[in-house]
Amino acid sequence: MTRVVLVHGIAQEMKGPETLLADWYPALSDGLALAAGPRVARDDVSMAFYGDLFRPAGHRGLGTPELDASDVQEGIERDLLLQWWQSASDLEPRVAGPAAPARLRTPLLVQRALNALSHSSFFAGLSERMMISSARQVRRYFTEPDVRMDIQDRIARSVTPETKVMVAHSLGTVAAYEALHALPDCPGLTLVTLGSPLAVRNLVFERLLPRPSDGHADWPTPVERWTNIADVGDVVALAKELAPLFGDRVRDLRVHNGARAHDVRPYLTARETGRAIAEALRGDAVGSG
Template sequence: MAEVVIIHGAFHELWGPFRLWVRWTPSVLDGLWNARVPVQDVSLSRLQERSQVAFWGDLVRPEPRSADRQPGDDGTDDGTVGPTPDLADLLDGHPAVAGVDGAGLDALVQQVARDTNARSMELLARYVLDPDMKSRVHERLERHLDADTRVVVAHSLGTVIAYQVLCTRPDLQVDLITLGSPLGDRAMVFDTLEPAPVDGRGVWPAAVRRWTNVAAEGDLATAACPRLADRFGERVEDHLVFNGRHAHNVEPYLNSAPTGAALADALGLPRRS
């Protein structure tokens, strides 16, 4: 089995584990480079041999309602959540925003980021309230975990999934890297966790020996509590990074130096001082 297991968040239902694995592992390699891992000690092919993506997006992919469904109707009006591409990628060079100044573009990005975050919360609510869905999603991560697993890298809603699964696996000893995590949000996530927090403090996951949390400036998913040490104790190592207009995008998180350093340590890779 894989030494590195990556679990995604919301809005990947139109892709699959191999597409995400091919797309994300170069960013993981960039993170190792940013963490000053000598390039001769790691390669993309070797990294890909050691990693897998725990994919659950197909479990929430909406079914078509009818043959005459209109273009752009993504099903959100009936409780399903359609995919959302990276907004900043869409807007870069788009003729509709060609005349908009930097402040105006930032405002537009922030507004759609708020809309995207709201849709992420809808999917989170489905996950929390539907025991069957939660069980099937958890199984997708469980199938990748065994004694060979050294680190779990989780993004967004994937951090909620990873946390709850790792709480049930005292037989494992892994590092956990959480990226853009809403775990500290009391209203939406923290108070719904299983196992439940004790006296306002989250339970330390039984499988986790080291926990690194990375939050980006301006990431709405982390806004309620960017420092997870405030919820789960000082053993959590918190880092703040800058992802620009891609605040919640997984790839800038993966290629950041704190993520790369945590991954290098988990894999025993040397880093230049």
């Protein structure tokens, strides 16, 4: 019986569903406890895992193939890295921004972005390869139909008649939103999105399926309640509020996650997240709490 479906984000290709649950489940339980919510047994929680779809194929060399600025593709990959750079510089004075006009070829401009991001608290400790790989997974989701379909299928197969709430993080919020549109007949549930890029214009929002119309996205039929939670310092969730684009039924909340603003664990331990999940598990009336 799966009452809670979890959907992870980018850069999880070397893990698996049980590995991720070992991180997510204690944080989920802590958030529920802080919100005075009901306890949920681990057997009632499942991870809609798709990270392996991004795992590189075997090769002759040792370790993971390196990526550098010259490997970044024009379009989504380049533009996403530049948006992260701009957002990080807006939030942290010590991060040099891209304000100075630069007529640079993509590799040089991207190298400036990677250098700047490496000095931000958000990306501290991440290698250039990991930053590029993260942007690449977003690009692949939107440009490779088979990958997109396989990810959404993994999510759809995790939903059961007993599912009360879906909790999605990062790129997983995009996949969850689209997957739920393909499940119009499933029982009503609550959607909780954490660190979501769904409202990022030009890079994400306009690429959603079904396509938004006149600047507004369709509401997923199975969703009875939707709570979106973002940290002000989360540079992946560049647009912190979803209600302006997805409808005023979305409840947008802010939390403070400390230095690792996009990390799913502080999102899950936040009382606001625990309360949103608790409302779904208790079956509180829509609009209460």
